[in-house]
């Protein structure tokens with residue numbers, strides 16, 4: 001399909017990553033890289049859900065539209081990219097800064113979503129933002145028998161308690177049903193490093209002078225990053241307790257205009273209305289738009305101020321991305337092609353949006 005009849009209008013971009021996470025073949029019912037379809041119609045393959053399905057469905061939908069003589073008004077691009085699973089730093093993060101991307105003049109994009117176990121498709125308007133947080137404590141070393149203030153381990157453990165309380169406060173909101181997991185700030189300890197090593201363990205009668213812990217922190221798009229940093233500096237790693245911290249921000253927080261990386265899913269966004277209508281035209285339903293708990297390449301495109309929805313047309317399907325026996329039912333896959341036909345024809349025919 002490619003070039004639209006009005007190529008000066010902002011284009012439509014359909015994105016999918018080509019990389020996948022590894023698989024452990026011994027834990028699978030079928031070889032993970034052979035796309036075996038079993039007698040029930042389940043297609044087993046690493047990437048069956050995440051997200052080679054959408055790459056193939058884009059192409060099949062366009063082939064079908066072409067065969068019907070459909071001519072888009074807006075140009076339609078497909079991007080098949082590397083490195084999403086390792087953060088996209090050498091993939092989309094670089095591509096959005098290129099002249100090639102600029103020339104594509106993208107007005108709206110679709111990227112991957114996730115399977116829905118129910119009868120409605122899920123759609124994602126934002127990703128959470130990962131921070132890798134390391135907090136370090138130093139303190140008085142001393143004999144393992146002594147009780148004294150300001151040891152490194154004591155300082156670190158106090159912080160771990162404070163972080164745990166914050167974690168609980170966020171998790172309580174989820175448990176009370178007031179927010180989804182992806183709508184709160186999550187923080188999870190991922191390592192603790194301390195002690196004076198010996199050849200087969202640790203010295204047991206020395207209180208070490210250094211201790212460190214690492215946390216996987218995920219901000220929501222509306223979290224104020226400066227406020228979060230103030231909290232970390234004041235409560236999680238206070239310098240008055242000989243603590244320091246390091247934050248590695250894994251991706252952008254705000255778009256080129258300083259706005260949170262969110263795509264509006266209300267009447268203010270004409271693309272949303274076209275998207276919603278195209279889903280309805282295909283005879284399908286959407287559940288309440290969500291923030292994705294993890295990240296995708298969509299954040300880099302949103303960073304440029306371009307609206308992006310995360311969407312993979314998989315319903316009545318178990319969520320198996322990155323899992324053993326990742327699979328997709330053949331009928332779900334085939335129906336998805338029809339859904340994309342509706343989406344691509346509607347989005348590429350849409351005339352009014354200036355963006």
Ligand SMILES: [Zn+2]
Nearest residue numbers: 050051084112
């Ligand atoms: Zn993916």
